[in-house]
Amino acid sequence: MTESNGSTPQEQTRSVPDWEKRFRAPRVSLPDWAEDAPHRSLFVSNATGTYELYAWDRETGEQRQVTDRANGTTDGVLAPDGEWIWWFDDKDGDEFGVWRRQPFHGGPDEEAAPGLAPSYPAGMAIGRDGRTAVIGRSTDEDGSTIHLSRAGTDAADGSVVIYRHRESAGVGDLSHDGSLIAIEHTEHGDAMHSALRVLRPDGTTVAELDDTKGGTVELGLEVLGFAPVDGDTRLLVGHQRNGRWEPFVWDVASGEETDLGLAERLTGDLSAEWYPDGSALLVSHSFEARSELYRYDLASRRLERLDTPKGTVSSATARPDGSVEYLWSSAAEPSVVRSTTGRVVLDPPGLKCPGSLPVEDVWVDGPGGRVHALVQRPIGVKGPYPTVFDIHGGPTWHDSDAFAAGPAAWLDHGYAVIRINYRGSTGYGRAWTDALKHRVGLIELEDIAAVREWAVTSGFADPARLVLTGGSWGGYLTLLGLGTQPDAWTLGIAAVPVADYVTAYHDEMEALKAMDRTLLGGTPEEVPERFEASSPLTYVDEVKAPVYISAGVNDPRCPIRQIDNYVKRLQARGAVHEVYRYDAGHGSLVVDERIKQVRLELDFAKRHLPTSSPSGG
Structure with missing residues (x-):
């Protein structure tokens, strides 16, 4: 068992290979x-070796x-007047904390929400007053x-509760003049599909929008933002009425909904945000693991594609001068902040990140439909390849043609990499995302098994x-997968996993409990058979492959106690395993720790994988 933090002086002074440079290179x-001071900006960077706000x-x-915190900081918001930076202060990555604020040009932090x-x-x-x-x-x-809160006031007068419910809810947006507050809530009990409510600052309701029909129809809504104009009551809303995400405009005062007609023009998921004058929308189009940008003029309904390279635009924003800045990358090319003017917006100095290898698209017939996989082949290695099936988290997320230092490290060491957008992934329609209910984990593994079968029978893996x-x-x-498909895998490497689903449910943060109740149809006491069927602990005695597990001791999402329960069972069997615990939460923001x-x-795989196939391939 390995339990320690940081790197040794010898590690810091030796020559740095490309895989390590990809983690160390400054990125932004x-x-x-x-909004009211567009020359002032806030961004996240790892320039010091830890991800912090700048x-x-x-x-x-x-x-x-x-x-400047030992375990890093990434949650921050710049006030519309540009005078204050608000940031979330938790303890060692446990995600449990308070908001603090600091003047834009520096000064002491203060409690932002007394x-x-x-x-x-x-x-x-x-609000625009900062x-x-x-x-x-x-x-x-x-x-x-x-809560409606005012910084700089006495604690007794500084905060008023305007909404409360046992189920999950969150802030969507505040209107430009501060008179309307949009929230997303799941009072109907379906944590995967939110309804919307618009409140006044005193907590009274202005308007409601609920596509869940009381929980009987699995359709969700999301707040994309109020129009950035004083007195404007238009709210941009994401919906799933056509079987995928797309936006419409909802006037919360009149109740009028304006369909944008985008479903007929673009295939795939769509999101949007306002241009600063409220006359147009910046539309993000995601389809089959890649994305692109469009400008949509609300008056003429004209849709104009913006010139971005093939790959993934992970975030974008329209500037007051009409230009668009965006963060772009591909599997082969590292991320960069670009502008539609043609310039690089923010280029951090120092070590430049080495590139990697492009992805190939593979479609495999699975039990629930065609499964999309992204495949990368190592250079200088003859197939069939030792192959890493790198499975994304979420589950409501997807792998894309975007730069990632982790897969690139495996490629540098001679492994092929396959990433799979299994059922539960976003970007392939609502039905694909919602398919994993009740048989949680088992459905995703059916799709992974189908891609594994293709990889082996085709001679790739x-x-x-x-x-x-x-x-x-x-x-x-x-x-x-190691427990339910024990003969399919040579070894397993699990980072911050759910290992004992019942204990994880009881120890995790409340929002994730709500999500698990939605996925599995109840609590462990209400549907014990479903939790048992979906829990890795149920199958731990079937595991044959060596297992490596890493976990943050402060993780509120996949808490450490349930991992310890799984590890104890491995130990009792004498199974080959290693565990690494580190002092952080759900992952680490410290570059040395991540490396x-x-x-x-990599060392675990090197020690436990055969150096070649039995047939000499």
Whole structure:
């Protein structure tokens, strides 16, 4: 068992291979900008070796580090007036904490929401005065609460509860003039599909929108944002009425809904945000693991494609001058913040990130329909390849043609990599995402097994050298796959996994309990057979492959106690396994720690995989 933190001086001074450079190279997020001071921006970077928040004054060019915490900081919001930076302060990655704020040009931090006890965050929106905020909170004791808070006031007067419910809810947006508050809620009990409510600052209801029909129809809504114009009551809403995500405009005052007619023009999931003057929408189109951008003029209904390279636009924003800035990458090319003007917006100095290898698209017939997989082949290695099946988390997420340092590290070491958008993944329609209910985990593994069968029978993958790996939900599927498909995998590597579903349910944060009740149809006491069927602990005695597990001791999503329960069962059997525990939450924001984790995984595979197939392939 390995339990430690950080890297040794010898590790820091030796020559750095490309796989490690990809983690160490400075990278930046898409800069967020202040609505009323667009020259002021906030972004996240790993420039110091830990992901932290940075302020950027575009007029002077000055950049400064805002936060400096041992385990990093990524949750921050720039106030519309550009005067304050709000950031979420938890303890060592446990996601349980309070909001603090700091002046844009520096100064001491102060408590941003006086009187609010620590909680899990559930959305936040700041008013244009820079002081008023709508803050969503979640605790086991209170469920979901939403507060109207004013920074700089006494604790007794600083916060008013405007919404409370036992089920999950969160802040969507605050209107431009501060008179309307949009929230997403799941009072109907389906945590996968939200309804919308618009409130006044005193908590009274203005309008309601619910596509779930009382929970009998699995359709969800999401808040995309109020129009950025004073007195404008239009709210941009994401919906699933046509079997995939797309936007419409809802006037919350009149109740009028305006369909944008995008379903007839574009195939795939669509999201959108407002241009700064409210006359147009910036539309993000995601289809078959790649994405692109469009400008949609609301008056003429003209849809114009913006020039972006093939790959993935992970985030984008329209600027006041009409240009669009976006964060782009592909599997072969590292991420960069670009503008439709043709320039690179933010290029961090220092070590440049090495590229990697492109992906190939593979479609495999599975029991629930065609399964999309992204495949990468190592250079200089003859097939059939030792192959890593790298399973994404979520489960409501998807792998895309985007740059990722983890898969690139496996490729550098001679492994092929296959990533699979199993049922439960986003980007392939509502039915595909919602398919995994009740037989949780088992349905995803059916799709993974279908892709494995293709990989082996096609001669791509060496059946004697197959690694099943993933983090979070991917780690859960790894452990479940090792137990339910024991002869299919040579070894498993699970990061921050669900390992004992019942204990995980009782220990995890409240929002995830609600999600599990939706997925499995109840609590462990109400549907024990479903939790048992979907729990890796049920099948631990069937596991044949060596198992490597890494876990954060402060993780509120996949808590450490349920992992310890699984490990004890492996130990009792004398099964080959290794465990690495580190002092953080659901993953780490510290570069050295992340590199150490990948190195341990690579070393585990090297020690436990055959050097070649029995046939000499």
